[in-house]
Amino acid sequence: MSEHKDERWLDQQLRRAVNGSRPAFDAESWKGRHRDEYEALLARRERPSRGRARLLSGRWIAGLAAAAVVILALGMLLLGRFARGPEKPTTPSRPVANSAAEMMSMMSLRMAYEQGGFDALDRQLQNTLDEFGPRSSSVSLQELF
């Protein structure tokens, strides 16, 4: 089946659709007109090339995934843009990290100890960890590869 023939067939189908009638595919007449192609298709179904099929399906999935990512990204971008409503100047939020970081300064820890002894120092170190947490990927190299 040539590219030219394909286009003509598609044009016919479109014309029929534009004229108001539903495009209908006449399989029997197509089989009659393209006997060789039909047999080739049947032969492929009987002896499927697994590698090629996997490759094709892999490509198809990869293409689909890429398209999904693009659509998702566009969607999120648009949603984010419209959900925000009209642009207005935002006031910068208080830098939480800075104030939390102060809990770890020598002076702050020293003050905690002087005011409440070991218990207060321990509490402040605990609070520091609650704020920042023990950072961890918790992933071994084996799990990465």
Add this chain to the structure above:
Amino acid sequence: MKRASLHLVSGVVMASLMMPWATASARMVPPDPDNAALLYYQAFLTVADLDKEARTRIGDVATGKAPVDEKVREDIAKCRGAIDFAEAARDLRICHWGFRYSQGFDALMPQLAQMRFLAYVLITDARVRASDGDYRAALDRCLMMGPFARHVGDDTLISYLVAVAVRRVAYECMESLIGQAAGDAELLKWLQGELATSEGEPPFPITALKIEREIALDAMRMEKIEDLTRILTDSGEHAKRAEILAQANEQIMAEARRVYSENMSAALAVLAGALPYEQAHRQLTQLGEKLDANDPVTTMADALMPALLKVLTIKTVQEAHARATRAAVDICLHRAMTGRLPATLPAGLPKDPFSGRDFQYERTTTGFVLRCQGKDLDKDTIHEFAFTVK
């Protein structure tokens, strides 16, 4: 014969040519770090990202407030990578945290909170091992806290305090384990040897106070007056200190540095010396009494003086913990060999550092108590260490 010696010579030449190549290839693999801090930083990165509840659970088991259960076992299993890094750091002498001294009192010390948590993980691991009946591994984990506490640092006062706190938790864990292993003479002999040799130097406040002195002297300068104001007003008495700082000038600052330096040097001499606790406490108290609260010079100097009396007491309590632990091992060893606890304290045991005399020994229904004979003058209390014997 000639041919044989020729072969020998050529063999030696070949070997000498090959040797540098062979050793060069052996040197291709760089050595492991010799700075313990680098291993601890890796431990922080690999410690399990546990939620607050799990962290509290670990803290409670470490401090003996809660028993070992399945949940805490799972938590500790997730921290195995971090424990391995801490173990690798154990034998390293050097531990440089990369602390930014140039930032003075504003320098951040994020490693302290992490080290505190890692200490809890290690002690909880010790308790898990003990609950599995492996007392030797559990006690070894406690012994590991000696170098660990030294690594936490005695380079600033606050890291010294955290080091002492970490060490205290380890001693408390050891105190609870010694009694459980009281029937095992071999284990106790091993522990006796380890406590005498491998535990390492306890954290000592002198280096920390010297560094603190330099940081404070650097802060007491007119060009840093704004930072100093912030530091002083952070510490309370806002109005009073703001008023004094409004009067500050080069002359007052220079005088404040002199007073501060003299007092710190005198305090360091007391803390580094071998004075009995009571006498050292009295001398430090007298140093504080010299400072006039209405004089801007002495007020400024006093504001940056560390709580020296507390430092002295903390140092002494830590020494009491160490000595009571060593004495308890000897007492339990006596029991393991004779089948009963001694009626009186055996001779030659470590003494109570508060009084310089023997610990007061008392047998109880569950084991025995070692009580200090001197008083903690800060808290007006007597420290005692109870050992439950199985």
